[in-house]
Amino acid sequence: MLYKVIHIGKYIKKVADEKEIPMERICNFLNKDEEFVNALFESSSVDTDILLRCSKLLEYDFFRIYSSHLILYAPPSAVNKNQQKTDTTPQFRKNIYTQEIKDFIMKKITSGEMTQSDVISEYSIPKSTLHRWLQKKNNEL
Template sequence: MLYKDIYIGQLIKERVDEKEIPMERICNFLNKDEKFIENVYTSKSLDTDLLLRWSKLLEYDFFRPYSSHLILYAPPAAVNKNQQKSEKVPYFRKNIYTQEIKEFIMKKIHSGEMTQNDVIREYSIPKSTLHRWLQKNSNNG
């Protein structure tokens, strides 16, 4: 999956087909009609409350593609050393790299599309983290 352009409705439709969930159950769970559900399948984006309900129904974290997009494509935030400790929004010190992200990065390196230094610079992945992935990859392959 490419994380650059996310069409969440398409991902939801694929998961519905995979799990073979009847339309009636979907309509009942979401308290929506069939036309609404069909419109969701063609949507590029959805309201977060609705996306959360889909995630519960289909037992899949539909927020994950967005997190992956941020890890791969968002520029690194400038760190302000004078930042106050009383922030209201939680700050996560570590990035969580999913298996899909690791595979995406490994594919770029192994195909020659990017060098290790390119990956470190482009995606702000720590050098030690990348080397650990490469080491595990060579041990498993």
């Protein structure tokens, strides 16, 4: 899975096809007609309420695709230590990597597409974390 370019409609259609969910059930669950659902499958972006309903129906977390994109491609935030924290919005840790992300990174390294230093600089993954992943992979072999 390529996390850089996300066409969420294609992912929704793929999961629906894999789980063999009939179009009629999708339409009933979303309370929409078949034309809307087909347009949904063709859409590169989806309203969050619809995406949440699709996630429930298909028992698949489509939001994780976007979270993976943020982990891999969002620049690290600049932290000003002198600035007091006045933000009341929830703060999420960026260094929580899903297994899909680990597999994606390991595939890049093992295929020779990227070096370890490329991965560290491109995705801001700490060197110690990457070495731990590599060591675990070597132990599994």
